[in-house]
Amino acid sequence: MRRPKISKDAPITPKQTVEEAFQTIMQVNFDHLHAWEPVAYEGKDTDGVRKVRVSLRRMRSAMPIFRAALPRSVTDPWAKELKWAASLLGNARDLDVLIDERLSEHKQAPGKKKLTAFAQKSRDKSYAKARAMLDSKRYANLKRNFSKWFKGKAWRDELSGKERRLLKKNIVPFAVKALNKCERRVMTAGSNIKSRSDEELHRLRIQCKKLRYAAEFFTPLFDRQRMRNYINRLKELQDMLGMMHDIAVVKDDILGPLLAPVKDKAAHRFADKFIAEQKGQYSDVQKNLFRRWKGFVSTSAPWK
Numbered sequence: 048m049r050r051p052k053i054s055k056d057a058p059i060t061p062k063q064t065v066e067e068a069f070q071t072i073m074q075v076n077f078d079h080l081h082a083w084e085p086v087a088y089e090g091k092d093t094d095g096v097r098k099v100r101v102s103l104r105r106m107r108s109a110m111p112i113f114r115a116a117l118p119r120s121v122t123d124p125w126a127k128e129l130k131w132a133a134s135l136l137g138n139a140r141d142l143d144v145l146i147d148e149r150l151s152e153h154k155q156a157p158g159k160k161k162l163t164a165f166a167q168k169s170r171d172k173s174y175a176k177a178r179a180m181l182d183s184k185r186y187a188n189l190k191r192n193f194s195k196w197f198k199g200k201a202w203r204d205e206l207s208g209k210e211r212r213l214l215k216k217n218i219v220p221f222a223v224k225a226l227n228k229c230e231r232r233v234m235t236a237g238s239n240i241k242s243r244s245d246e247e248l249h250r251l252r253i254q255c256k257k258l259r260y261a262a263e264f265f266t267p268l269f270d271r272q273r274m275r276n277y278i279n280r281l282k283e284l285q286d287m288l289g290m291m292h293d294i295a296v297v298k299d300d301i302l303g304p305l306l307a308p309v310k311d312k313a314a315h316r317f318a319d320k321f322i323a324e325q326k327g328q329y330s331d332v333q334k335n336l337f338r339r340w341k342g343f344v345s346t347s348a349p350w351k
Contacts, residue, residue: 048089051082055105061268065221066200066214069113072264073197076106081190087136088181090174093143096136103133108260112225116213121202128189135180139173141301142166144293150321158317162306165314169305222265223350229258230348240340245295248336252288255281265350273349280343287336294325294332 057075059068080102086095107129110122146166153159180186195201203211213221236251237243243251259281266274302318309315 053082055079057264059267061219063218064215065116065218068218072109076102088178096139100133100136103129105260112261116210121205136177139177142170158313161311161314162317165309219268222268226261226350229261233258249292255285269349277349280346284339284343287339290332294329298322
């Protein structure tokens with residue numbers, strides 16, 4: 048199946064209102080979701096599940112960014128449904144990363160083929176669950192009703208006068224405030240980064256992801272090259288945090304459940320060795336993280 052040629056970048060403009068920009072962001076990501084669904088369903092290209100999951104998460108992440116104009120009471124029902132759909136793709140994505148990125152890079156060793164085979168069987172089951180979700184009535188209802196909601200601006204009747212007035216204002220000052228808020232949360236979560244626990248670093252990763260989505264949404268409103276440079280620095284930081292998180296959870300969240308019903312000793316021995324090697328890489332990744340953090344902190348925000 049051909050990979051769809053579609054951009055996830057929202058073509059918002061400085062002339063749009065807050066409401067128009069929100070609607071544009073939702074539409075672009077909804078179209079992105081729809082375009083990648085067949086690829087995810089087929090399951091041959093692992094980018095399919097990744098792209099669908101990212102589209103769902105981007106739409107959900109846009110909601111708190113626009114919280115000042117669209118309160119929780121309006122967006123939470125949709126956020127919960129988007130989270131539900133994305134969660135059913137999570138295990139498939141985790142196993143894609145384990146098989147295609149982590150295990151494939153590891154040199155051949157006794158037990159590797161068996162562990163990979165067990166992981167592939169588990170991935171097949173996870174993809175079957177993903178297809179069942181995409182085929183479900185609940186998902187069909189979500190797509191149909193959610194698109195009606197944002198295309199028809201159905202939130203208007205549920206808003207206060209202050210919120211309706213804010214939606215009619217220009218997007219640029221709103222975007223500046225939203226980006227500043229997201230950046231402050233990253234800076235707070237990353238302060239004293241060298242003493243942060245794995246759990247705290249995971250929270251920093253989440254805040255980085257939210258800031259990155261916001262920066263990508265609002266890139267057309269500011270100097271594009273500076274925004275791209277800023278996003279690249281943020282992505283480098285996010286990648287390091289992602290690697291550290293993967294190392295921290297590989298035993299309990301991925302390999303533990305995968306091997307719980309497996310009695311093959313060679314697979315278990317290789318898994319133990321693999322986990323030990325991953326943990327051994329942690330300090331190197333951590334050093335890179337500190338460098339990436341310094342690089343990000345020294346990068347001036349293009350919207351200021």
